[in-house]
Amino acid sequence: MNSVTAAAEISTLLDRYLIGLDDDKLNDAWVSALFSDDARVEFPMARHEGIEGLADWHRQALEAFARTQHLNSPAVVDLTGDERAVLRANLVSTHVHHPDTPGDPLFVAGTLVHGEARRTERGWRLTELSFRLVWSTGTPPRPQDDR
Structure with a gap:
């Protein structure tokens, strides 16, 4: 696989992650298609490690908003190298x-x-x-206590 193809696959992981947040398809299949088993997701107010419970964690956080x-x-x-990558992007998130x-x-x-992403046996997956x-x-x- 050439570097352009790998970079496109990795970039698409971020796109699919963000579209998933807005499209309400947050389930274990969504998580498995995007993340490695040891993934870590961190927001300024919360953090989750591992893919177990990651879909539920996202759903609970998004319950604060209508959309x-x-x-x-x-x-x-x-x-x-051939197995790891780092990505950066800007994001504007509107919460209704x-x-x-x-x-x-x-x-x-x-x-x-x-x-960060790593090539796994399932293809490229986000690790962080x-x-x-x-x-x-x-x-x-x-x-959450006030909701």
Whole structure:
């Protein structure tokens, strides 16, 4: 496999991840198609390690919102040999609050995405995704205890 093909496959993993968040198809098949067994996903307010329970973890986090839309830039993918890669992208996430949520109806955040991927027996899989907040506007989600 050449480096252009590998970079395209890895970039597509991020695209499929973000579309999945907005499309409500968060199940074990979604996780397995994107992540390695030892994957780690980290947001500014929470973190999850391993693919077990990863779909549920995402579903619970998204329950705070009526819907979301994640728009990302093309990912910059740097291969570090034949088996590993690092990716970076910009992301703007719009979160629409439920109608009964006080405050601004939207929470919008701009983040830098950092990821790592590894070639596995199932193909390229994300081993790490982390999101660093650059800016935000609107009403952030309430703590889970307040929902």
